[in-house]
Amino acid sequence: MASYDIILKRSEPVADGTLALYFDKPDGFSFRAGQCVRLVLKEPPETDDEGNGRILSLASAPAESELMVATRLRDTAFKRVLKGLEPGAELTLKGPYGDFVLPAASDVPVVFITGGIGITPVRSMLLQALDEGSSCPITLFYANRSLGDAAFLFELQQACAGRSNCELVTIMTQDTGWQGEQGHLDEAMLRRHVVNLQAPLYYLDGPPGLVSAMRSVLAGAGVPEDRVRTEEFAGY
Ligand SMILES: Cc1cc2nc3c(=O)[nH]c(=O)nc-3n(C[C@H](O)[C@H](O)[C@H](O)COP(=O)(O)OP(=O)(O)OC[C@H]3O[C@@H](n4cnc5c(N)ncnc54)[C@H](O)[C@@H]3O)c2cc1C
Structure with a gap:
């Protein structure tokens, strides 16, 4: 290499x-x-x-x-x-x-689900897709304990603002004053933001515990395994 x-x-x-x-x-x-x-x-x-x-x-x-x-x-x-x-x-x-990458020139909706430092490859993919003028619908579920933990949040909000094909769902798990989604992501939260759960390609990444919890939520919601791509940050 x-x-x-x-x-x-x-x-x-x-x-x-x-x-x-x-x-x-x-x-x-x-x-x-x-x-x-x-x-x-x-x-x-x-x-x-x-x-x-x-x-x-x-x-x-x-x-x-x-x-x-x-x-x-x-x-x-x-x-x-x-x-x-x-x-x-x-x-x-x-x-x-690595092959945790988006498919080339695809209109398939993409759902990113990540938390904490797992945002790193997602920032790259989301900004690149927007830079290339991709029209595929993108939803990013980004979980953190509180605002102070959420790296790149402001710039991701700005990047998605005004784009009809990009929704950023910011989740705080330990901030009861947060105005957006709170608590751990579950099927009900997914359904509030993704109309047809079977349609998208899902990208899950971050600490292994988070990835496995998210994988279980998707399996429970009936998402086929071949729609789900994962990258575990071994070492966390
Ligand atoms: C594909 C891939 C992509 C990755 N991308 C990123 C990325 O973008 N950013 C990033 O930060 N990391 C990323 N990682 C993880 C990264 O490689 C390191 O493993 C991670 O940053 C931890 O490094 P460390 O030096 O803190 O701990 P290490 O020394 O690597 O930890 C070794 C072991 O000790 C434990 N440990 C160490 N310190 C602590 C502590 N303070 N509390 C609890 N347990 C501890 C760890 O859980 C682990 O089991 C990625 C990993 C992979 C496989």
């Missing part, structure tokens, strides 16, 4: 305890929205059993000029080093990997 040297341009918080890192696109690198890469630290001052790299989805869309990944900052050697990197730091990028 191809390997590239990349230079950190900047990093910035995008939600509580969540860091986005931005890089120039290396020459010759291309990817499909939804794919991931392996990001490897060069000669880090500390390491751990998981090694110096992690698989991270590309949260940037191919149409954007920079590459961007985002991650929850937990207390592991990799994340501690990542958090301390200054602009100009050199890393290695390997990839891209």
Whole structure:
């Protein structure tokens, strides 16, 4: 698999305890929205059993000029080093990997169901589809405990605003003051936003517990398995 040297341009918080890192696109690198890469630290001052790299989805869309990944900052050697990197730091990028991607030129409705850091590949796919002028109906169910956890929410709201084919359903599971959907996604919530549950292709991703819970909801609602694509963020 191809390997590239990349230079950190900047990093910035995008939600509580969540860091986005931005890089120039290396020459010759291309990817499909939804794919991931392996990001490897060069000669880090500390390491751990998981090694110096992690698989991270590309949260940037191919149409954007920079590459961007985002991650929850937990207390592991990799994340501690990542958090301390200054602009100009050199890393290695390997990839891209994965087939958690949208079908080419399709009018089939798409439903994304994700939560927390699972938003990364979805941000890429949704922004790319809108950039390409896709007319396929897109519904994004995006769950977080509270507003502070919801990375990229404002820009996704802005991207969908005024587009008749894009609905963003923002769910808060632990914020009783939230004006939108609250609590865990269930069949009733799905039916409030998706007219014909059999029609769409479903994309579920994020921490494995969330993906398996969502898969059960869809199975219970009678959605055939071959309509469901999943990507589990092993390690959460
Ligand atoms: C296809 C794919 C795409 C992914 N995309 C992303 C992405 O876009 N963004 C992203 O952040 N991650 C993504 N991941 C997950 C990522 O690869 C890491 O596994 C994850 O970020 C955790 O890394 P870590 O250094 O925090 O923990 P690791 O050191 O990798 O954790 C190892 C083990 O320790 C446990 N652990 C570590 N720290 C804690 C803690 N503080 N509390 C509880 N348990 C802990 C973990 O549950 C895990 O079992 C993706 C994974 C896959 C497979």
